Amino acid sequence: xxxxxxxxxxxAFAAVVAVLLATGCAPEPASTPSxxxxxxxxxxxxxAEATYRAYVDAVNxxxxxxxxxxxxxxxxxxxxxxxxxxxxRRLAEMGLRIEGPSRVKSISFSDASDTQxxxxxxxxxxxxxxxxxxxxDKTPSDRASVVGLEIKVIxxxxxxxxxxxxxxxxxx
Numbered sequence: 331x332x333x334x335x336x337x338x339x340x341x342a343f344a345a346v347v348a349v350l351l352a353t354g355c356a357p358e359p360a361s362t363p364s365x366x367x368x369x370x371x372x373x374x375x376x377x378a379e380a381t382y383r384a385y386v387d388a389v390n391x392x393x394x395x396x397x398x399x400x401x402x403x404x405x406x407x408x409x410x411x412x413x414x415x416x417x418x419r420r421l422a423e424m425g426l427r428i429e430g431p432s433r434v435k436s437i438s439f440s441d442a443s444d445t446q447x448x449x450x451x452x453x454x455x456x457x458x459x460x461x462x463x464x465x466x467d468k469t470p471s472d473r474a475s476v477v478g479l480e481i482k483v484i485x486x487x488x489x490x491x492x493x494x495x496x497x498x499x500x501x502x
Contacts, residue, residue, distance in 0.1 A: 375439040378447035378483040381405060381490040383434055386453075390431040393458075407486065408493040421460075426468060430458035435476060435502060444485075446493075451479040452502030476502045 385405035391398040406414055421427060432455045440448040456475040460468045478498035483490050 371439065371442045374442035374447045375449065377485075377490050378442075378449050378481070379437050381483050381492065382437065382449065382451060382481055385492060386432060386434055390433075393429060393431065405492055407484070407491040410492045410495050413495070425463045426460050428458055429461050432458050440480070446482060446484045449481050449483070450498060450500060451481050453477050453479055478502045 384400075385402055388398070388400050388402040388405065392402055403411060403414065432453055435452040435454040437452075438450045440450050442448070454476045455473075460470070462468050478500045480494075480496050480498045481492060482494040484493045
């Protein structure tokens with residue numbers, strides 16, 4: 331039974347780290363990409379990087395103060411929003427939460443078009459931990475402290491949104 335709980339906690343934590351835990355709200359319909367008119371791939375990358383960094387900042391602020399704004403889910407749509415809400419629900423069902431900040435260790439350009447950009451992120455969760463309702467550390471001992479993520483950002487009106495976040499096979 332303890333092994334099963336550990337597997338469930340580890341799986342839930344991995345899903346949450348892939349998208350960073352944010353507090354839940356009802357999912358909105360997926361946004362429709364719109365052309366950006368960016369003059370270059372560099373401009374598209376800068377916008378995707380700014381969106382992802384703002385999302386991480388919102389997640390970290392929400393972990394410190396549940397009423398903080400912006401709500402991290404405001405940066406998500408589609409599959410990224412669904413996975414985030416599901417991860418949050420699963421942790422709550424198990425009586426777990428994530429404490430402490432994550433930080434972007436690095437972000438690099440992968441690909442861009444006039445409607446989306448893909449970036450590779452190394453997310454450092456060294457300072458975060460999974461705790462139960464009693465405040466006991468339940469962080470899986472085999473958790474990687476730095477995770478590689480592939481992030482897809484779409485250009486939607488009125489702002490860019492993260493539509494997909496998956497773990498990457500690349501080393502950070």
